[in-house]
Amino acid sequence: MPSIDFILPHWLYWGTLIVFPVVAMVMARRRQTTGYSLPIGYMILVTGGLLGLHRLYMRNLWGVLYLPVFLAILVANAQERSAREVQSEASNLVKTAERVIERAEPRVSGAEEKLAQLRAELDAAEEGTFAEKRAERMLEKEQDAIKAAETRLEKARTDLETARPELTQAGEARAMWSNVAFGAFLVICAFMALDALLLPLLVRSARERLRAQDHPPADADPDSLEAIEAQAAARLEAIEHEKVSGDFANVGAGWTGAIDRLSYYSGEFVSYWAVIAVFAYYFEVVARYVFNSPTIWVHEGMFLMFGMQYLIAGAYAALTDAHVKVDVFYAEWSPLRKAVVDLFTSIFFFIFAGTLLVTGWIFAMDATVVDEVSFSEWTIAYWPFKWAIAVGAVLLILQGISKLASDVATVRNSLQGA
Known part of the structure; x- marks a missing residue:
């Protein structure tokens, strides 16, 4: 078997991380149609x-x-x-x-x-x-x-x-x-x-x-496989339409709404990186087991990509309340009580996010000054990944401010209503 000596150029790696999510976001907003x-x-x-x-x-x-x-x-x-x-x-x-x-x-x-x-x-x-x-x-x-x-x-x-x-x-x-x-x-x-x-x-x-x-013909059996598949396709199209129209159902207005949209779009953007990983690991499997040519760059590129995804998607997780937490009691509380508790716990949130920002800034500046690169033969620059720490921290802090304003508004409205 011939061997594969391809090593992904750095410009193609970064270009794919930027262009592919943009194209995917545009395609996701197009009306879904059935067919091939x-x-x-x-x-x-x-x-x-x-x-x-x-x-x-x-x-x-x-x-x-x-x-x-x-x-x-x-x-x-x-x-x-x-x-x-x-x-x-x-x-x-x-x-x-x-x-x-x-x-x-x-x-x-x-x-x-x-x-x-x-x-x-x-x-x-x-x-x-x-x-x-x-x-x-x-x-x-x-x-x-x-x-x-x-x-x-x-x-x-x-x-x-x-x-x-x-x-x-x-x-x-x-x-x-x-x-x-x-x-x-x-x-x-x-x-x-x-x-x-x-x-x-x-x-x-x-x-x-x-x-x-x-x-299907008018006299077709409604329980036939063709009829069931047609009904399933119609339901899938309706679900996709409802999903697209409901993407911003819980996004606020004003400056907090702008922050929420920024968190949403940033999370959606990096979510499509998971699709890139599918293609990358597919290439690795084929190169390793079909051509006996394991790669150097696939594993390194993917775990660095997932590290950035984890950091940048933090604000999206905060927006959608997807962070892991113990809410045995919290889930049953009233909106006012939840807002009061969230206001108190936001102190710890901002301590964490601020520490992440400062630490990420230091790491990123150090890596940029010395032009730090990986130790593998791929030798990709590390400073963009270090800056992702600071970017993720900024997004997280902004989303925390939006949540803080929402909690304050909830408490104020509850007190005025009382």
């Missing part, structure tokens, strides 16, 4: 064509044929990785054995000459002297060294005899499984190329089936 879209079909073909998801999107069961071919790629790549591990181990064993043989053979082959020289020195030494004892020790040491060398040499020859066939077999197996994976990949590519040409026809056929389901 040709652009979406091509998008799914590009992103999920290896699995035949473009055909499954149009409920075309021929897309199931993609799955066994894709599974064959995964199995072949797994076998190729196993063969590569065996090949690596056998290669290391062969190299180690060859080095041992290269070093031990000269010593073993010249052992008799060396031993004869040491024996002659022992015979020449005067009995009972230090020279005799030294010669004996040298002879014993050399005999032990030669014996150890012979043992290593014998083991190395045995390892070499065993490892060379394993190395050859592993290399052949690796090449075979790589060819199988590449062949299956070419089959899927051929399927995708054909479907790229047939996709307009497939979308047209899917739309015709959908129209037939939406307008």
Whole structure:
């Protein structure tokens, strides 16, 4: 299988984080219509064509044929990785054995000459002297060294005899499984190329089936699958319309309303980053298991993105009352009592948010001054992520001020009404 050496450029990473949510927000505000879209079909073909998801999107069961071919790629790549591990181990064993043989053979082959020289020195030494004892020790040491060398040499020859066939077999197996994976990949590519040409026809056929389901004959069974699907599509369209029209049902007016809208839009903006993560991790899975080319940037880019999302979405969570809290008693209280308690607890809220702002500002300034980058080969700049701490803190403080004004208004109106 060919490898993938693509590394996401920094400008494309940031451009996607900015442009994609804007486009998604615009599309989300368009009136939802039922049916099949040709652009979406091509998008799914590009992103999920290896699995035949473009055909499954149009409920075309021929897309199931993609799955066994894709599974064959995964199995072949797994076998190729196993063969590569065996090949690596056998290669290391062969190299180690060859080095041992290269070093031990000269010593073993010249052992008799060396031993004869040491024996002659022992015979020449005067009995009972230090020279005799030294010669004996040298002879014993050399005999032990030669014996150890012979043992290593014998083991190395045995390892070499065993490892060379394993190395050859592993290399052949690796090449075979790589060819199988590449062949299956070419089959899927051929399927995708054909479907790229047939996709307009497939979308047209899917739309015709959908129209037939939406307008069943007058005598059609109301409990049939087509009738049920038509009713479900109508309900889904109504729900989507109600959701869009009710997005700002609880947003106030005036300056507090402006803050609420800012919190809402910022939370909606970063929420679409989760969709980017789906595509990014899909690319990582395909690169790792199909092309045996794991990436460096996907995991790092996504956890940095989710860190910014967590910080910037804090104001949205405060607006929608989505932060985790224990409200066993709070939920049953009157609006006045809730407002009074919220006014008291806002002290702790602003202490936290202020600390987050100051700390985030310090972190961001330090990272900007030194132009801090990641330690990975991707080397993306860290200062934009550090500034997200300060931005999230500012949004949170603004939303806290809006909530504070709302609570004060609730208390004032309750007292005036009393």
